[in-house]
Every structure is written in C-alpha cells, then in structure tokens.
Amino acid sequence: MSRMSGIHKNRRLGRVFDSEVQRILDFVARGIGVRVVGAPGSGKTSVLRSVMSNLEKTGVSVHFISGLRTHRTIPYAAIKGLGLEIRPGRSGVFDIADVFSSKLATAGKHLLVVDDLHLVDSESLAVLEAVRQRSDCPMVATAPETWVFSRGQLAVLNNGREAHLQLDPLHYEQVHLLIAQVLGAPADADTTARILTKSAGNPRLIVRIAETASLSNLLVMKDQQWCMAGDTLWNEHLRGTLEALLAELHADEFTALHIMAILGTARVDVLHKVIHPDALEGLERRGFLSVLADHHNGSIAAISPPVIADYFRGSKKLRDRKLLRSKIAGVLEAAPQAASEKPVTTDSLTRVLSTLRLEKGDDDAMASRHFHEHNADRERIRGERWEANKSAANAxxxxxxxxxxxxxxxRASRLCTETTDVDADPKDVLFVTITEAMLAIHTGQGHSAAVDILQKFAGDNPHLKAEVENAILFISASHGRVPPDTSKVPEASEGRGSGMGSLVHGLLELYRFKPTAALEAVDGAGDDDAFPHLRLFIRGFALFAAGRVEESLVLALDWRSEARKNLDQFGVVTSSYVAAHGLLYRGHFEEAEYLMSSVFAMGRPGFVVDSLYDAMLRLAGLRHATSAILPELSIAAQARTEVPDxxxxxxVGKGAYELIAHNNAQPSAFDRKATRLIRRQLKSGYILEAMLTALLCxxxxxGRPVLDLLQKILRDSGVAVHDQFIAIATAVVEGDNKLLGLLLKHYEPDIDTYQVGMLLRGALKRHVIDGDAAAADAMAQASSIFAVRFPATNEQLSFNSFRTTPLTEREIEVAILAGHHTNVEIGEHLRISARTVENHISNALRKTGATSRNSLFMLVGNSLPPR
Structure with a gap:
C-alpha cells in the first residue's frame, strides 16, 4: 500500500499538459470560452483541474459542473452540484437560472466550467442555456472528440465566442516524462516504447499500465531506470480500467472488438466479411479502431489502444474457434486493394512538411505494432527457410x-557460424561475414575483433580481398578514426563488385566534411549496393553538410514516407536521422520531435542502426538539456552511456550532448571543455562532427576559442555557405557593435538565419553572466532589431541562465511578458496589480544582472522547460 501511495504522490499529469493549460488560460483572459475535446482518458479532466487551480490562485471565481454517467437521467443533478440557494417552490429552469445568473453578476471575474458536457442531464442543460444567454461569462467545457451533440448541448456550447482545443495522443517524449512522474524514475527506451504502443498515447492508460506493471513486479529497477522483467505488461489489475473504457459500447461493437483481437492487424476488406460495417463504423467513431494505409495490402485496421486486444485475449471464449474459421474464410476470399496515388505539389519542401504534420495525427502505436508484426512474420518465414537449407542466400x-x-x-550468431558457403553468391557470403563482424562490435567484443573476422575471411577468399578491405575501412572509420587519406579506396574485383568501393569512399568523405566529394562518390542509382540505403543516407547527409538543407529535407522525408509504406525499419531510422538534422537546423522542433518520437515508439532497432537511434535520443534531448533545471529527466538518458565521447x-558520440547538458553556466569553463572536445573530434578525423559541434557551441x-576552430574547419573544407554567419559571429565575439549593426542591417536570409538568432541570444546571456551590462544592452538591442526584421516563428534554442540563480515562477512569467507589454497589461493578464508587476521586474533585474526590461525578456525567453 505504501508503494501505491508513492505512485500517487508522484503523479503530476498537469505538467504533461502545460502548453494546453496555458492556451486555455490565454483564451479565458480574453473572455473567450474553450471547448476541450479528446478521447476517453486523453486528459481532459486533468487539463480542467489545472486551469481551475491556476485561475483560483488569481482570484477568479470558478463554477464547476460535472456530468456523470449515472446521473444523466436525474433532473437537475448536474446544476444542483453547484450548491445554489434555491427558495422552496422556486425550482424551475428559469428560477434556477435567475439565481445562477445573479451569482455570475457579482463583482470579480467568473468562469463557468463543465466537465463531460455530454453526460449533463437535460434540465441542467436548459438552465445553462438560459444562463449563457444572460451572462457573458466564458465557459470551458469538455466532451469526446467524436460525439454527435444534441440540440440542447449545442445550444449551451454555441453561445458567445468559443475556441476549440484538441487533446491528441501523447508522443514518445511526453510518455517518457509521464512515466518518470508516475513511478518516480524514468523507464528505459524499450519499456517506454512498449507502454506507448500498448496505450496508443492515452494518458490514463499510460498511468495505469505503468502503475499496475510496477505493482505486479512486471517492471524492475536497473541502473536507475525501470525495465521490463519479462515480455508483457498485461496484468489483471488493468481489467477494471478497460471495463470502464468499454462501458459505452453496444453488444455488436463489443463482439467486433473480440473478433478483431483474434484477427490482429487485418485488411479492412477482410474485416467487412466477418464484422457488420455499422459496428466497424461505430468503433472507428469512438476511437477504438485505427486504420492505416499499407503500401501492399490497401487499408489495414487494428484495435486501438492495443491493450484492449490483450484484455480480450486474456478472457477466452468458446466462440473463438468459430470466429477464427470466419477469419480464415475471409482471408482466403479477399483480394488486395490497389494503393492510392500520392498527390504531387509544386513546392517540394512545403509538401513534405505538410505530409509530416498531417502524419502527427496518426497512431504511433498502431504503426509500431504493424512494423513489429511484419518483422516477426518475415523473421519466422526466413528462419524456417534457413533451418531447412542453411545456404548463404537464406542466411x-x-x-x-x-x-x-x-x-x-x-540466432544471428548461429546464422553466422552454421551457414554453408558452397556454391554461394560471393555477395551473400560477404554480407554474412560483414554482419558477423558488426555483431562482434554489438556484443561488446570490440572493433579489433570485427577486423580480425574480416581479415581471416580475406585470407580464405582472396578473390574478395578488395571488398573485404572496403568493409574493414568502413568499420574502422565508423568505430575508431578516419584514415588521413581517403582517396585510395580498394577497387572491387572485375565483374564481382558489390558496390562497396564508392559507398565507403563517399562515407569517409562525409566524415571528413568534404560534402561535394561525398556527393560525387555516390552519384548514380546504386541498384547493386551491398548495403541497402547507405547511398541514400550519404547523399541526404552530404546535402545537409553542404548547406543544401531544403534538398536534404525533401530527400529524407520522401525516403522516410516510402520506408514507412514498405515497413522498412532500417530505412525509417536512417531517413529520420537525416531529416531530424534538417528540421532541427531550421528550428522546426515540434516536427523534429514528432519525427524522432515515431522512431522511438518502435523500440530499439537492429544492431547496425542502433547507434543512430541513440544519436536521435541525444538530439531529442538537446532542447531539454539547454533549458531544464534537471536535465537528467531528459529523454537522452535512455541512450547508452558506454560509448566514446x-x-x-x-x-553518435556522447561528448557534445554531455557538454551541453552539464553546462555550469560559466562561459570560460564552457569554452575550455568545448575546445577540448572539438580537438578530439578533429584528431579522430570526424571533421563534420567537429564542425557541427563548433557551430552549435x-x-x-x-567565444573566441571555439569560433577560431569553426573558422579553420570551414576554411580547410572549402565550404562557404556559412560566411555571413562567421562574419556576424566574429563581430559578436570581438564586441564590434558598429560592424555588427552593419552586418545585421545588410544581412540577406540564408540557411543560417535561425542560427544568427541563436547566436545573438547566446551572446546576450553570456554578457549577463559575465556581468557586462553595457555589452548585454547592446546585444539585446541588436537581437531585438534582428528579431523585428526576421521574426522567428520557432522557439530559439539557448541556455537557461537561471540554473545557478533561479527566478521564481511568477518572476519568470512577468519577465516573459516584459518585452512587449506595459506593467498595466501584464497585471491584467496575470490578474495582479501593476505595482506588483513592477516589484517582480525589479527583483528579476537584480537577480539576473540584466539592465533593462528588454534584455530581461531576451534572457528569460526559454527559461521554462520545453512544452
């Protein structure tokens, strides 16, 4: 029991919905009502409670009405919950409306809150309609997203101005945070992915699965993270939660879910053969059915959230055999549907970004489960084929x-040791041997063991010597250091080539920050490549390195869409890694975090791309690391730590993330650590990594030491696309404000426009920490002028300067508004007096060392954790 109370103590759902709560507060402050819609368990009530708590602290009178399933047929049940003083004999609709309207007309600010409007009884709705016609008091109401409202419900809703707020399923990083809040510590990557997959991002289910799995010892603590003790999270303690979730279903819909639990993921045309269309339509309307376009089989569907399938599978019924026969008959008779054509637009970047934003509404859990089932089927079929004939082709x-x-x-180790190479295609034998070498690295034997495996193979197969030397070069450069001369790549044997030579050459040129040479090396279709997707990967990242960010994004996102349709997890991970860099570089944090979240939802990938998976965990954690007081709660904590800096x-190396996450807010110390790390990267031959680290720092x-290294790297590599940025950064570091003003005045937008904004913000914060008030004011002015000329639509990444001298929450709120609002306007927004606002600003200026409202605003702009 003590353990359960600990769990409840740590549950703070509100923090997951910070941005939604703030949006509602902003609407209410302007007298606008809000309709909050979402699936059952999506957090509607949690959001309402947080809104009410925030408003009550500022003196707003909140009038709360709750609809209850058991009370919706009891007259006036909801409205009587307000405790209005009704005189005997005066209990009609208009009598109660008179009393309630009088209450709302009293001095002060009022808010009407209705939770579960669809469950409010008709008489209470009539009172609410009458009250809303007489009062301009805003109303915040919650309802299911797919609910068909009655006339009475619409009469209440459609009175006055109203905003609409949709609560979407949580994505991976939000699930990671919520589990940490519920259980008191974060979960590892596989556990987080499994909980997300089973819950489909439903907050109530996430909390219940985490709680009950912990209570059932299905989760255990290892290395300060929760890990799965077995291969399931289902337990009997979840049954009641799911019974409540399914309580509104009709009998035919309930039966339909049972059939679908047996079928698993199935084509829609197959489902129509065993389930009545009305039942399917009802399930989809209620959010219990997810439909996904499959490249090969047309539309497919499955139960959502997937934990519902576990609920049905846990209660066997005698009719299962009969339903199973129906399923088989449907599968045999059904024919696959043709894939639909993809629309084409003229602006490629707009098209791929629009596609990605539309995809955010898709079900990550559904897609992940589809990938898992597809991979498991392929593994089973190919495994049986290899067991019957242990040929190199089958392996x-x-x-x-x-x-x-x-x-x-x-199993992979068995494949590598038991496969026969008699009469085998050299490409297949080589692929098996390279996989064995990579497996040695994956299992901790080290890069030298992998090289030994390949060298022994080369001695036994001299006709494949060139290909093996390329493979050794590839592995050595990727897990150790890049050789000084990459121009001499072994040529493949005539007529027996595997396409490796050009790929390895291109990859090494990419590592050494020679993007033009990398693009030239991988020019061509590469239909015979030994390594699938490596050519596309090099091309996409070389475009990014060359400053052709838009081209890189279009290539990567198109490639990712195709990989998702083909259920190709290798392609999804590699394309997402390339796309994430382009999105982050342009400041599209929301899109980048969703894209990486969809990869994390699939769980850890195979051993060749797991380093890119860890890299994305660190990239996704950067935003949190720069702004959060406690960066250890960052999603990056799930990345493996036993890797080089x-x-x-x-x-891929952890050094850059560790440097930023553990920044102690002392600029000189940061300069020393950053310079040391960049020099180590250069010594290893990883020039691209060094350049991007130096640019971000x-x-x-x-600071001068890092900027000098960045200039040298760009000069030596012959890359000129960052010249404007370097000129501005030099003026900033040298404190030449006159030159800086001229450069900013004549600045032409290029790929570094977002980075220039970051640079100016970073310089401002550095001057404040150093105590240089004059330089800080000059930088705040320059930053403001640049922001006016190039208004940023995206949040700017910069260090939180308040880890050592934290402001109070109210001081931060005031400081954020101080840049563009007067004290009176801030007071009205926060419902405090202008004198109190002035006191908060004075305290914030004293604590931070800022010398003006504007510099204070620039400092605090991202001091709160990312939303």
Missing part, C-alpha cells in the same frame, strides 16, 4: 532483417 535474407529490426543475438556523426555561448 543473408534473414540477417538483413536484423540490420533494421530488433535482433535475436543468439566522439563519433563519426552528430550524436558558438550559437549557444559564442
């Missing part, structure tokens, strides 16, 4: 799955 076919999908290490690509905390 290579199965091992290719493990490059992207989760790997069965024991330097790596071939951004995020210059933006966050501009």
């Amino acid at each position: 290579a076919a199965l091992l290719r799955i493990y490059w992207g999908a989760p790997v069965d290490v024991e 330097v790596g071939p690509l951004p995020g 210059t933006c966050l905390c501009p």
Whole structure:
C-alpha cells in the first residue's frame, strides 16, 4: 500500500499538459470560452483541474459542473452540484437560472466550467442555456472528440465566442516524462516504447499500465531506470480500467472488438466479411479502431489502444474457434486493394512538411505494432527457410532483417557460424561475414575483433580481398578514426563488385566534411549496393553538410514516407536521422520531435542502426538539456552511456550532448571543455562532427576559442555557405557593435538565419553572466532589431541562465511578458496589480544582472522547460 501511495504522490499529469493549460488560460483572459475535446482518458479532466487551480490562485471565481454517467437521467443533478440557494417552490429552469445568473453578476471575474458536457442531464442543460444567454461569462467545457451533440448541448456550447482545443495522443517524449512522474524514475527506451504502443498515447492508460506493471513486479529497477522483467505488461489489475473504457459500447461493437483481437492487424476488406460495417463504423467513431494505409495490402485496421486486444485475449471464449474459421474464410476470399496515388505539389519542401504534420495525427502505436508484426512474420518465414537449407542466400535474407529490426543475438550468431558457403553468391557470403563482424562490435567484443573476422575471411577468399578491405575501412572509420587519406579506396574485383568501393569512399568523405566529394562518390542509382540505403543516407547527409538543407529535407522525408509504406525499419531510422538534422537546423522542433518520437515508439532497432537511434535520443534531448533545471529527466538518458565521447556523426558520440547538458553556466569553463572536445573530434578525423559541434557551441555561448576552430574547419573544407554567419559571429565575439549593426542591417536570409538568432541570444546571456551590462544592452538591442526584421516563428534554442540563480515562477512569467507589454497589461493578464508587476521586474533585474526590461525578456525567453 505504501508503494501505491508513492505512485500517487508522484503523479503530476498537469505538467504533461502545460502548453494546453496555458492556451486555455490565454483564451479565458480574453473572455473567450474553450471547448476541450479528446478521447476517453486523453486528459481532459486533468487539463480542467489545472486551469481551475491556476485561475483560483488569481482570484477568479470558478463554477464547476460535472456530468456523470449515472446521473444523466436525474433532473437537475448536474446544476444542483453547484450548491445554489434555491427558495422552496422556486425550482424551475428559469428560477434556477435567475439565481445562477445573479451569482455570475457579482463583482470579480467568473468562469463557468463543465466537465463531460455530454453526460449533463437535460434540465441542467436548459438552465445553462438560459444562463449563457444572460451572462457573458466564458465557459470551458469538455466532451469526446467524436460525439454527435444534441440540440440542447449545442445550444449551451454555441453561445458567445468559443475556441476549440484538441487533446491528441501523447508522443514518445511526453510518455517518457509521464512515466518518470508516475513511478518516480524514468523507464528505459524499450519499456517506454512498449507502454506507448500498448496505450496508443492515452494518458490514463499510460498511468495505469505503468502503475499496475510496477505493482505486479512486471517492471524492475536497473541502473536507475525501470525495465521490463519479462515480455508483457498485461496484468489483471488493468481489467477494471478497460471495463470502464468499454462501458459505452453496444453488444455488436463489443463482439467486433473480440473478433478483431483474434484477427490482429487485418485488411479492412477482410474485416467487412466477418464484422457488420455499422459496428466497424461505430468503433472507428469512438476511437477504438485505427486504420492505416499499407503500401501492399490497401487499408489495414487494428484495435486501438492495443491493450484492449490483450484484455480480450486474456478472457477466452468458446466462440473463438468459430470466429477464427470466419477469419480464415475471409482471408482466403479477399483480394488486395490497389494503393492510392500520392498527390504531387509544386513546392517540394512545403509538401513534405505538410505530409509530416498531417502524419502527427496518426497512431504511433498502431504503426509500431504493424512494423513489429511484419518483422516477426518475415523473421519466422526466413528462419524456417534457413533451418531447412542453411545456404548463404537464406542466411543473408534473414540477417538483413536484423540490420533494421530488433535482433535475436543468439540466432544471428548461429546464422553466422552454421551457414554453408558452397556454391554461394560471393555477395551473400560477404554480407554474412560483414554482419558477423558488426555483431562482434554489438556484443561488446570490440572493433579489433570485427577486423580480425574480416581479415581471416580475406585470407580464405582472396578473390574478395578488395571488398573485404572496403568493409574493414568502413568499420574502422565508423568505430575508431578516419584514415588521413581517403582517396585510395580498394577497387572491387572485375565483374564481382558489390558496390562497396564508392559507398565507403563517399562515407569517409562525409566524415571528413568534404560534402561535394561525398556527393560525387555516390552519384548514380546504386541498384547493386551491398548495403541497402547507405547511398541514400550519404547523399541526404552530404546535402545537409553542404548547406543544401531544403534538398536534404525533401530527400529524407520522401525516403522516410516510402520506408514507412514498405515497413522498412532500417530505412525509417536512417531517413529520420537525416531529416531530424534538417528540421532541427531550421528550428522546426515540434516536427523534429514528432519525427524522432515515431522512431522511438518502435523500440530499439537492429544492431547496425542502433547507434543512430541513440544519436536521435541525444538530439531529442538537446532542447531539454539547454533549458531544464534537471536535465537528467531528459529523454537522452535512455541512450547508452558506454560509448566514446566522439563519433563519426552528430550524436553518435556522447561528448557534445554531455557538454551541453552539464553546462555550469560559466562561459570560460564552457569554452575550455568545448575546445577540448572539438580537438578530439578533429584528431579522430570526424571533421563534420567537429564542425557541427563548433557551430552549435558558438550559437549557444559564442567565444573566441571555439569560433577560431569553426573558422579553420570551414576554411580547410572549402565550404562557404556559412560566411555571413562567421562574419556576424566574429563581430559578436570581438564586441564590434558598429560592424555588427552593419552586418545585421545588410544581412540577406540564408540557411543560417535561425542560427544568427541563436547566436545573438547566446551572446546576450553570456554578457549577463559575465556581468557586462553595457555589452548585454547592446546585444539585446541588436537581437531585438534582428528579431523585428526576421521574426522567428520557432522557439530559439539557448541556455537557461537561471540554473545557478533561479527566478521564481511568477518572476519568470512577468519577465516573459516584459518585452512587449506595459506593467498595466501584464497585471491584467496575470490578474495582479501593476505595482506588483513592477516589484517582480525589479527583483528579476537584480537577480539576473540584466539592465533593462528588454534584455530581461531576451534572457528569460526559454527559461521554462520545453512544452
């Protein structure tokens, strides 16, 4: 019991919905009502409670009405919950409306809150309609997103101005945060992905699955993270939660869910053969059915949230056999549907970003489960084929799955040792051997063991010597250091080439920040490439490195869409890594975090791309690391720590993330650590990683040592696309405000427009920390002028300067508004007096060392944790 109270003590759902709560508060402050809609368990009531708590603290009178399923047929049940003083004999609709209207007309600010409007009885609705016609008091109401409102409910809702707020399912990073809040510690990547998949991002289910799994010992604590003790999270304690969730279903819908639990993921045309269309339509309307477009089979559907399927599978029924026969008959008779054509628009970047934003409404859990089932089916079929004939071709076919999908290490090891190479295609034998070498690295034997495996193979197969040397070069450069001369790549044997030479050459040129040479090396279709997707990966990242960010984004997002349709997890992970860099570089944090979240929802991938998975965890944690007081709660904590500080690509090594996450807010110390890390990256030959680290560090905390290294790297590599940024950064570091003003005045928008904004913000914060008030004011003015000329639509990444001298929550709220509002306007917004606002600003100026309202605003702009 003590454990359960600990769980309840740590549950703070409100923090997950900070941005939604703030949006409602902003609407209410302007006298606008809000309709909050979402699926059952989506957090509507939690959001309302947080809104009410915030408003009551500021003196607003909140009048709360709750609809109850058991009371919706009892006259006046909801309105009587207000405790209005009704005189005997005066209890009609208009009598109660008179009393309630009088209450709302008293001095002060009022808010009407109705939770579960669809469950409010008719008589209470009539009172509310009459009251809303007489009062301009705003109303916040919650309802299911798919509810068909009655005339009475619409009469209450459609009175006065109203905003609409949709509560979407939580994504991976929000689930990570919520589990940490519920259980008191974060979960590892696989556990977080499993809970997200089972709950479909439903907050109530996330909380209940985490709680009950912990109570049932299905989750155990290892290395300060919760991990799964077995392969399931289902337990009997979840039954009541799901019974409540399914309480409104009709009998045919309930039966339909049972059939679907047996079928698993199935084509829609198959479902129509065993389930009445009305029942399917009802389930989809209520949010219990997810439909996904499959590239090969047309539309497919499955139960959502997936934990409902576990509920049905846990209660066996005698009719299962009969339903199963129906399913089989439907599968045999059904024919696959044709895939629909993809619309084409003229602006490619707008098109791919629009597609990505539309995809945010999709069900991550559904897509992840579809990938898992597809991978499991392929693994089973190819495994049986290999067991029957242990040929190199059959082994290579199965091992290719493990490059992207989760790997069965024991089985993969058997494949590498028991496969015969008699009469085998050299490409297949080589692929198996390279996989064995990579598996040695994955299992901790080290990069030298992998090289030994390949060298032994080369001795036994001299006709494949060139290909093996390329593979050794690839592995050595990716897990150690890049050789000084990458121009001499072994040529493949004539007529037996695997396409590796150009790929390895291109990859090494990419590591060494020679994007033009990398693009030239991988020019061509590469239909015979030994490594799938490596050519596209090099091309996409080389475009990004060359400053052609838009082209890189279009290529990567198109590639990712195709990989998702083909259920190709390897392609999804690699394309998402490339796309994430382009999105982050342009400041599209919301889109980048969703894109990476959809990858994390699938769980850890195969052993070849798991380093990119960890890299994305660190990239996703950067925003949190710069702004949060406690960065250890960041999603990046799920990345493996037993990796070097330097790596071939951004995020693969942990050094850059560790540097930023553990910044102690002392600029000189940051300069020393950053310079040391960048020099280590350069020494390893990872010039691209060094350049991007130096660029980010210059933006966050501009200093001479790091800027000098960045200039040298760009000069040596012959890359000129960052020239405007370098000129501005030099003026900033040298304190030449006159030159800086001229450069900003004549600045032409380029790929670094977002980075220039970061640079100016970082310089301002550095001057404040150093106590240089004059320089801080000059930088605040320059930053403001630039922001006016190039208004940022995206939040700017910058260090939180208040880890050592934190402001109070109210002081931060005031400071955020101080840049563009008067004291009177701030007071009205926060419902405090102008004199109190002035006191808060004075305290914030004293604590931070800022010398003006504007510089204070610039400092505090991102001091709150990311929403």
